[in-house]
Amino acid sequence: MLKAKPALCPFCGRPIAPPQNLGFQYSDFDAGFCDCGAVYVSDVTGHNQGAAFVEALLLACGGNWDLAWELSPEEDYQEYVLEHYDQKSHQVFGDPSDRVSVRGVLYFLRLVDEIRELSAEKIAKLKQEKRKTETPPEGFKPKRLRRQEIEELLRKDKSQEVVFHCRFLPVNLSTLRKVLYSADPLLRWKAILTLGEAAQAVLKSRPDIVADLIKRLIYSSADSAASAWGALETVGEIIRREPERFGLFVKNLFAFLKYPEFRPAALWALYRIGEKKPSLIRGERVFVLVELLKDATPETRALATLACASSKILEALKELKKLTNDDTEVEIFNPEKQIFERRTIADLAKEAIEKIEKEN
Structure with missing residues (x-):
């Protein structure tokens, strides 16, 4: 009973x-x-x-x-x-x-x-x-972009143009979000990074729109893994840029770690947030991240390694040392170079150990 x-x-x-x-x-x-x-x-x-x-x-x-x-x-x-x-x-x-x-x-x-x-x-x-009122730079005329126009700008590495259009016409955030469903993996990642920057720009004048965007991204993930490509990663990018305002959503990301289908996305988001505000991650249940270093899925082990490294989680050292013999290769997106890289889990673990030991 x-x-x-x-x-x-x-x-x-x-x-x-x-x-x-x-x-x-x-x-x-x-x-x-x-x-x-x-x-x-x-x-x-x-x-x-x-x-x-x-x-x-x-x-x-x-x-x-x-x-x-x-x-x-x-x-x-x-x-x-x-x-x-x-x-x-x-x-x-x-x-x-x-x-x-x-x-x-x-x-x-x-x-x-x-x-x-x-x-x-x-x-x-x-x-x-x-409340701040802003006017576009002289000669710049914001307009409502079509998805195809945004995709073309991202392919030409003109993400700043997309950010400007979103900043002065926030309705473009919704269109940019649709690019997350692109079949092109690189285009999806560029959309994720650009959404994070665009949301930060819109936040200056319309914080309500950004808060609503985060909620919608989280809801879409909770409803269906299949239709939520890039959603949690985008939440991570937004928190990374505005940790003081949106750090409370880190709890949501940790909650998604319970479910295998969401783990890679949630781990990526936590890894990116940890690079800028490690205290947000260390203030949560870090033992969950440590446990995922033993996960059967290589991608999960790799991303958990990155998350532990970026937040300098001392409790992870024992498990990370066990991974220094794991030569399994995984494909990881490099957000700085905006390319996909092949890395072994062993190399990622060694780098993580060095970062954590240096910090502590």
Whole structure:
């Protein structure tokens, strides 16, 4: 018999109403509000916690993106994750043996009193101060690009033109995203890198569009591995460029490591993020990365090696030393040279060991 208990607010201890579709234009999850001022969002899968956090923060701020992105954890709000939540019964299952079958979570967030009590006038003033208006450089006329036009620009290594068109006409991000479905592997990778840069450019004036893009990329991966080529890798590129704003989505990437079909993409993303902000990776369950160094799939071992190396994970040294005799070859995309390279896992492991030992 499973042990179940009612869902309670972690901040005030009172029972909460079942989450529901609130009907807001910026809300994708079922959510609710506690009388104590907390907001809660239901993630039925358990691996969209980053997106659930964004949703909760936005709801708490009344849909004000500019205010939401200015807030700092602990100082401006508190958060809590209630695990093993089943939305159908609106109960929490605490039996450790049931942790696999009940994966849903309730994500709670409560702003500090002073933030909740901000007057509409102060919020409007903050929004006015933070919103930036930009005009295209002289002689440059942004236009809505067709997929074929974007592909041609990427083939000619004119990614900066694509970035400019996205920056001043963000609708182009959606078209650029379609290139991820290209049958040409090199073109897909160029689209991934360009999407990361373009998203950073759009972020200056429309953070809401970039946050929505990340959520859609994660959703598409969760729905179907076959139709999500490049999605998680793109999430990694966006976080890599804006780790302070989007680092919370690293939890989502770790969640995807449970599933073999998603591991290469998620590992690639973590490897790229680790190069710029290793603390984001080291703050998560790094033992998962260490375990994947023993995976039966060569590509997974290779990418786990890169991820451990980029974040300088000391706990990985023992397993990495075992890989120095692994002469299996894998094909790895080099983002700096934008070419595919054949590397042995042994060579990757030796390089990883050198980086980690040098750091520690």
